[in-house]
Structures are given as structure tokens and as C-alpha cells.
Amino acid sequence: MNANDLLMTIVRSIGLYVIMLVVIRLLGKKTIGNFTAFDLLVALMLGEVVDEVIYGDVSFIEGTVAIFVIAVAKYFTSYLSYASPKLAKILEGTPTILVKEGQLNDKGIKSELMSKGEVHAALRLREIEDMREVKLATLEVDGEVSVIKEDWAEPLQKKDLDRKSTTEIIPPDKNTMAELMHGLES
Amino acid sequence: MDVSIIGVRVFFTFAVLLVLLRLSGKRIVAESTVFDFILALIVGDLVDDVFFGEQPVSMFIAALGTLIVLEVVMRLLSLAYPKFANLLEGEPVLMVKDGLPVRANMKKTLLAHKELRAMIRLDGLLVRFWKEIRVAFLEQNGHASMFLKDEYKKAQKSDLEK
Numbered sequence: 001m002n003a004n005d006l007l008m009t010i011v012r013s014i015g016l017y018v019i020m021l022v023v024i025r026l027l028g029k030k031t032i033g034n035f036t037a038f039d040l041l042v043a044l045m046l047g048e049v050v051d052e053v054i055y056g057d058v059s060f061i062e063g064t065v066a067i068f069v070i071a072v073a074k075y076f077t078s079y080l081s082y083a084s085p086k087l088a089k090i091l092e093g094t095p096t097i098l099v100k101e102g103q104l105n106d107k108g109i110k111s112e113l114m115s116k117g118e119v120h121a122a123l124r125l126r127e128i129e130d131m132r133e134v135k136l137a138t139l140e141v142d143g144e145v146s147v148i149k150e151d152w153a154e155p156l157q158k159k160d161l162d163r164k165s166t167t168e169i170i171p172p173d174k175n176t177m178a179e180l181m182h183g184l185e186s
Numbered sequence: 187m188d189v190s191i192i193g194v195r196v197f198f199t200f201a202v203l204l205v206l207l208r209l210s211g212k213r214i215v216a217e218s219t220v221f222d223f224i225l226a227l228i229v230g231d232l233v234d235d236v237f238f239g240e241q242p243v244s245m246f247i248a249a250l251g252t253l254i255v256l257e258v259v260m261r262l263l264s265l266a267y268p269k270f271a272n273l274l275e276g277e278p279v280l281m282v283k284d285g286l287p288v289r290a291n292m293k294k295t296l297l298a299h300k301e302l303r304a305m306i307r308l309d310g311l312l313v314r315f316w317k318e319i320r321v322a323f324l325e326q327n328g329h330a331s332m333f334l335k336d337e338y339k340k341a342q343k344s345d346l347e348k
Contacts, residue, residue: 009252012249021274055232088298088300148310
């Protein structure tokens with residue numbers, strides 16, 4: 001274990017950090033939002049490859065090639081999923097209905113190998129104690145449960161109140177407006 | 187392989203990891219973007235080899251230290267130069283405007299319509315209520331952020347007549 005080995009480790013770390021930055025940037029940010037099992041696997045694979053290169057078990061070139069191939073494969077499948085809904089079904093799966101109009105969808109729950117307890121837990125995490133409030137609860141492809149409440153269970157919206165137009169509307173401060181508008185301009 | 191040696195290595199590596207991460211600041215650990223997530227995975231992998239004696243601890247410290255220094259440098263640069271931050275992390279992308287999906291942006295980010303519907307569903311909105319949306323963005327961390335039109339926003343105490 002000498003200084004040269006340590007120096008090489010540092011140099012490799014820098015190199016891989018930069019490469020990973022570029023690769024992730026090019027692959028796009030959607031990867032975490034709708035993070036499917038496949039995305040997780042890709043992330044794990046990339047992590048493993050980087051690890052091997054940093055420690056010098058695999059040459060820099062080999063590692064970069066592996067990262068590149070994984071990235072291209074991921075991009076390719078992302079594009080295919082986008083272009084063909086049929087392939088998207090195969091590659092990413094489809095959302096499954098867990099609760100519909102206050103009733104548990106036993107078939108759907110079983111098909112996802114979930115228990116009724118898990119469904120109840122997911123609802124509780126959304127601060128729902130009464131299942132009748134649920135219009136639709138879906139297990140999305142990324143594993144999260146989306147819940148849509150019945151109209152009567154939704155919190156009040158401004159339009160529901162008998163608001164007179166003379167009510168003083170406090171405008172958001174300059175910084176918030178700038179942030180929101182920035183997104184609209186692009 | 188002596189089991190107690192593994193125990194010592196784990197303990198020591200854990201301590202090193204803890205110290206370095208605490209020194210580098212809280213946000214290093216936050217998985218705010220995909221890159222942060224993968225960085226976390228890499229750190230986990232690095233630790234792996236040390237436990238089983240396949241790499242000396244000095245290598246681990248060199249690698250981890252370098253990654254953390256780079257992260258801190260990147261964050262400092264991002265703070266100082268917003269343009270650099272944009273290059274690094276990207277900007278929020280407008281996905282829905284006035285109840286309608288922005289197809290150009292969806293194509294750019296390879297977001298299929300089904301996925302967009304799922305993202306909005308996760309925020310509690312069904313497609314037929316999309317008219318309530320003023321704007322919806324896809325943020326850097328991959329999640330959607332939605333802003334509803336004024337009349338559909340949740341009522342606040344200030345909305346009630348005095």
C-alpha cells in the first residue's frame with residue numbers, strides 16, 4: 001500500500017465522478033420519480049461498476065465501457081417505453097387498482113401479493129381512516145400508492161366558499177412569483 | 187477468515203463514514219436527485235470491500251474523501267454560479283400548462299402520457315380534473331410539483347369573510 005496507489009484511487013474517483021455526472025444528466029431526471037424496479041437495478045449496476053474501477057480491480061477503460069453500455073441500454077429501453085405503450089406494459093408493468101369507490105379490490109390486492117393490512121397502512125399514511133372516502137387507490141408502477149378521494153371528502157376549495165371579490169388577496173412575494181414564472185417562461 | 191476482524195473493520199469503517207459525512211454537511215446525505223442516489227449506492231459499495239479485507243482502509247478513505255470533496259466543490263460552485271447549477275442538475279420542466287400536457291417537453295424527457303397521468307394521480311388528481319391545474323412541473327428529483335388554479339386551491343382561513 002503506497003502513496004502511488006492512493007493517488008491513483010483519488011484520480012480514478014475524480015474521473016468516475018465526472019463520468020457519472022455526465023451519464024446521469026444525459027439519462028434524464030425522470031429516473032427517480034417513476035422509479036421502477038428496473039431503474040433501481042440500473043442504478044445498482046452502475047454503482048457496482050464504479051466501485052470496481054475506483055478500487056482498481058477493473059481498468060478505467062473497461063469500467064467506462066461498461067458504464068457506457070449500461071447507460072445506452074437504459075436509454076434505449078426508456079425510448080422504447082415512451083414510443084410503444086405495449087412495450088411499456090412489458091418493461092414497466094401496469095398500475096393495479098387496490099380500492100375502488102370504498103371497496104377493496106381483492107383480486108387486485110392478491111395479484112400484487114399484498115395483504116389487506118398493507119392497503120390499510122397505505123391509506124393511513126395518507127391520513128385516511130375511513131375507506132369510504134376513497135374513490136380510487138392505485139398501486140403505481142414505482143410501488144407507491146396513489147389515492148384519490150371522493151369529492152365530498154376533499155378539502156374545501158376556494159371556489160366552494162361564497163367569496164366576495166372584495167376579499168383582500170395577498171399576492172405571493174416577489175421571489176415566489178419569480179420562481180413560478182421562470183418555469184412558465186421556459 | 188477471522189470473524190472478529192470483520193467486526194473491527196465494520197466498526198472502524200462506520201466511524202470513518204460517519205465522521206466524513208458529518209463534516210461534509212447534512213445535504214450531502216439527502217437524496218435529492220438521481221445522482222445523489224447513485225452516489226449513495228457507490229459509497230455503500232465502497233464500504234463493502236473494506237469489510238471483507240479486500241481493500242485497505244486507506245484506499246477507502248482516499249476514495250470516499252475524494253467523492254465528498256467533489257460533492258462539496260460542486261455544491262459550492264452551484265451556489266456561486268446558478269448557470270452551473272442548471273448544467274449540473276437541470277431545471278424543473280413544465281409538463282402541464284392550463285390543464286393540457288406540454289407535448290414538446292414530454293417528448294424531450296421521454297415521458298409517456300401514461301406516466302404523466304400516474305405522476306398526477308400520485309398527487310391526488312384524476313385526469314378529468316386536470317382543468318384545475320395551472321402548471322405542473324417535473325422537478326430535478328423526478329417528482330411532480332403541481333400548482334392549481336386559484337379557485338381550486340384549498341381554502342384558507344383568510345378566505346372566510348372577516
